[in-house]
Amino acid sequence: MSETSDTPEPEEDGAPGALPSWVPGDMDDDAAGAGDAADAALAADADDAADDAVDDVADEGDVDDGAAAAPADAAPAATGEPVTIVLADRLRTPEAEELAETLRASVGASELVFDAREVSDIGAAAVACIISTLHARADISPPAAILSPSPAFVDAFSDLGLFQDLMKMEFRQ
Structure with missing residues (x-):
């Protein structure tokens, strides 16, 4: 064989x-x-x-290189001052990139407030930027606050299964 x-x-x-x-x-x-x-x-x-x-x-x-700077109300990381970020009505990928830059500039803020009253359309990239910021600020209680969140803002977190992360923030009217 x-x-x-x-x-x-x-x-x-x-x-x-x-x-x-x-x-x-x-x-x-x-x-x-x-x-x-x-x-x-x-x-x-x-x-x-x-x-x-x-x-x-x-x-x-x-x-x-002339890139868009963080909004005037976003404090540099070293200041330790409160920062309020007014979210645009539409937050898709291009706007999420700008949001990420603004959030990087506000890392050292003593208080971070998202004004979400005008949000009507928010994508996963923008939600990911916000969640990432919450995780980076986990040692601060609360890591951030939300001023008058729109139904679309809250729904985006729920639709992505991230409602528990949204609930880590302080809600303000």
Whole structure:
């Protein structure tokens, strides 16, 4: 009874370690070494590209490229003053990006209040920004307050299964 194998048979000479017939005949130890050198060069290029990307992200904070600044009522992180953020009526991804920047600028606020009375359309990205801020401010009780939340604002949290996070905030009229 003969056994079958999925591995290719060795060359005709049957020498141990001989290359299978489907491997090009011009492959030798020097060519394999060149491939290793090429792989190392590609890996080094990839590492350099990754380092450059990290440097670019780090430099973004140092360069004023005319990006929208945080609202005037958003205090810098070091002030420790109260901050009220008036939420727009529509908070989709572009507005969520602006909200995230505003929230980053208000990290050190002694009190954070979201004025949510005008919110009529809020997406998951904006809700995620707010939840992220609540988690970052978890050691503060309450982590934030909501001024007159609209039904759409409350519904967005409920629809995403995040009502318990909404309830961690203080509600104000």
